[in-house]
Amino acid sequence: MQTVLYARVSTVDQTIEHQQKQAEAAGFKFDRVLSDHGVSGVKTCLHERPEGKRLFDILRSGDILVVRWVDRLGRNYDDVRQAIEEFMRRGVVIRTIINNMTFDGSTSDPMQKAVRDALIGFMAAAAQSHAEVTKAAQIAGIAHAKSLPDGKRYKGRKPSYTESQLDQVMNLADQKAGVSSIAKVTGLSRQAVYRIVDDPTAARASLIEWGSARS
Incomplete structure (x- = not known):
């Protein structure tokens, strides 16, 4: 099992280091960090980014994916939702630094699944x-x-x-x-x-x- 931090920055005055320090301050520890620089979350889907694509290659069941917030995965409703659902289908747990949210596909309780899926849609x-x-x-x-x-x-x-x-x-x-x-x-x-x-x-x-x- 591995914990991976994925960071994305789209402007020159943003830094990957800031997102990593914010994650570490929240208590997260990582086995590896993947980051995409100068990439728009609106125009470029996660699987089309160099390091975003690697996430789909390396993450396996039991792994944890950490992001500052879901907008690091994308700024498009369908892209974000589909990415999270695909990772959960593989058994990957997604956690956010902001709000400390956890998305886990292992739950079988229908009420918990309904709340989780509604929250994913909202975010x-x-x-x-x-x-x-x-x-x-x-x-x-x-x-x-x-x-x-x-x-x-x-x-x-x-x-x-x-x-x-x-x-x-x-x-x-x-x-x-x-x-x-x-x-x-x-x-x-x-x-x-x-x-x-x-x-x-x-x-x-x-x-x-x-x-x-x-x-």
């Missing part, structure tokens, strides 16, 4: 929904920044957060994490977290104004 839908909301906010932020006349734009204070931190704040907020918890995980101040959560569109527009976001 897969949340992963896709968050990706769509983030994209919409990014588009709105770009439009807002471009609508201001050249030379008359007030950039405001330079953001104290990166784009990946903004995305992480919104991800955790979607999961109903408290401001203090979000601040601790992201390394941001409570004030920065409040500003992002209160108006994510303006927060992203500020990044764009300062040239700190992908256009």
Whole structure:
């Protein structure tokens, strides 16, 4: 039996090391770590990524797959759900660092199976929904920044957060994490977290104004 951490980062200011340290702080120990860099969870299915594909090759019954949250497996409802169901069919247990969720295919109780499957569906839908909301906010932020006349734009204070931190704040907020918890995980101040959560569109527009976001 082996425990495998799978990490995915899609931007240059995210790091695999952060996800690994977060997992270790939560008490997880690993036999190996697989990671995909610069890969979109929306556009690329898990089995199409170099290291994501390896998961399907190496994981066997009794193994444990650890991910920060289900969005590391993907940002598409069908992809996430099918991946989790395939791993469970093989006897692999999936555990998440955030929320400490466990998905185990060995249960035979119909009520437990119903609750588990409903939760998988909900979390897969949340992963896709968050990706769509983030994209919409990014588009709105770009439009807002471009609508201001050249030379008359007030950039405001330079953001104290990166784009990946903004995305992480919104991800955790979607999961109903408290401001203090979000601040601790992201390394941001409570004030920065409040500003992002209160108006994510303006927060992203500020990044764009300062040239700190992908256009």
